[in-house]
Amino acid sequence: MTATDAAVRRRDDSAVLRISEDDGERLEAESNASDTSMIMNMGPQHPSTHGVLRLMLEMEGETVMRSKPVIGYLHTGMEKTAETLTYLQGPTNVTRMDYASPLFSELAFSMATEALLGLEVPPRAVWIRMLMCELNRISSHLLFQATNGMDIGAVSMMIYGWREREEALRLLETITGLRMNHNFIRPGGVAADLPDGWRDEVLTLIDALPARLNEFDTLLTGQPIYRERLQGVGVINTAECLALGVTGPILRSTGYAWDLRRDMPYLAYDQMDFDVVVGTYGDCFDRYAIRLNEIRESIRILAQILDQMPTGDYRVQDKKVTPPPRARIDESMEALIHHFKIFTEGFKVPAGEVYAAVESPRGELGCYMVSDGSAVPYRMHIRGPSFVNLQTLPHMMQGGMVADAVAIISSVDPIMGEVDR
């Protein structure tokens, strides 16, 4: 046992540093030469740590003992804001939470609203939602590949990951009109039908991507330096993940197959043929490999969606919930009234409470909604997977080197907009 190991054992079992920022500064100022540990702030390394995630690390030499993620720097009171926005305006708000995969927040919000309304969404709307979500999952996981490569020092990976992500975002822009923060999935369906030529564009993307992913494999998966940096680093096991409420790729990296798309299907995922990718060791490398292979599974799902996309309405024809087609407004007085009422007053939602959840690229994204019968939610809460997943950081980092901390933060793939809301 080295001296550092002994020091690890001497400390209390907890990996979480539970002191305030002021206490940390005070302790640091008071420390003397005989005190071998010091408190350090980590970053900026991962894009999330550029001013919005602060990590206090208690260091013993280069070994991380205890740590604490300090969050709240991006808190903008979005749940409070949601209590002033109508159900139609709500997706504009929640889409800004997880800005790397905004469509999932919109979907959870819309599903919760529809559950309160008792509304059945037309099949085409369901399939468009599924198409959008899988495209978004691809772009989100490509973003992870880019930032993860950058954090580990494979800087060219950042360029490649960003390039492919831009391709996916361009497709999202073609369909929704915006690269990010789409506000496309709304209560009652989606904002617009798919544009002409969407099928070719999706085909072009999913034809091009597999070869690019194979390049990622060549560049990273088999590369000895990359494997050395990730394998056996930040190990966490299934029991720890479940106790901490962790979901998504981190839970699956421990070899535990849990994916809401397969195990508690929503939309039309029960008709899709895809595999739930799991890891073995629960380390950073497994989390990297899972996300890479989930892109391949999403491509499989997209191919099936292309084959089976139904025709019909892209939103419910309930005039109290969705606006009438633009052309109807010129010829129908009732259509004009409905249009005006929906955009000025919104629509009333029966009183009740509901929790709707979807599998976002980061785990279970839930929306808890309470309605009092008016046109704005009485309470809207988003269960952000990043917020809960961030709690694994101290457990993964404990006893590791400070250089590994960089890899670990990256492998959790936190999106701070969703953490702080």
Place this chain on the structure above:
Amino acid sequence: MNDSVLHVPRDQLTETVAGLRDEGYVSVLDVTAVDYLEHPGRTDLPPEVSPERFELVVTLISHAAPGRVRLRVQVPADDPTVATLFDLYPGTEALEREVADMFGIVFEGHPDPSRILMPPDWEGHPLRKDFSVGQIPVQFKATQ
């Protein structure tokens, strides 16, 4: 979305959650709260439950028989305290800190009762209904 809902008295929350854990509810997904101060009329409570200002909402998930259960706990405004679930599910640490920060509900036995999203010296609990959304002076240490 067909979650089962249980109304749990405040003093039985820990036992109920411990019982659910033994039944195979492997994770606490979410801990949140609702301030019912301005709600016009609550009709979804069973007759034996007397409504209070705050309601703590705990969502658990079972993987073996896929399903969620939602526990709704009435918390009175004059004594907003609940026992922490940290000892059963350590993942509730951040979630309970958020509820404490936003609603001022105190979790007894919580290892770190500090604010999580708002600055440590912030006054008030933003998600309470009597906390206005209007303009409020920005509270920063450096400007005082």
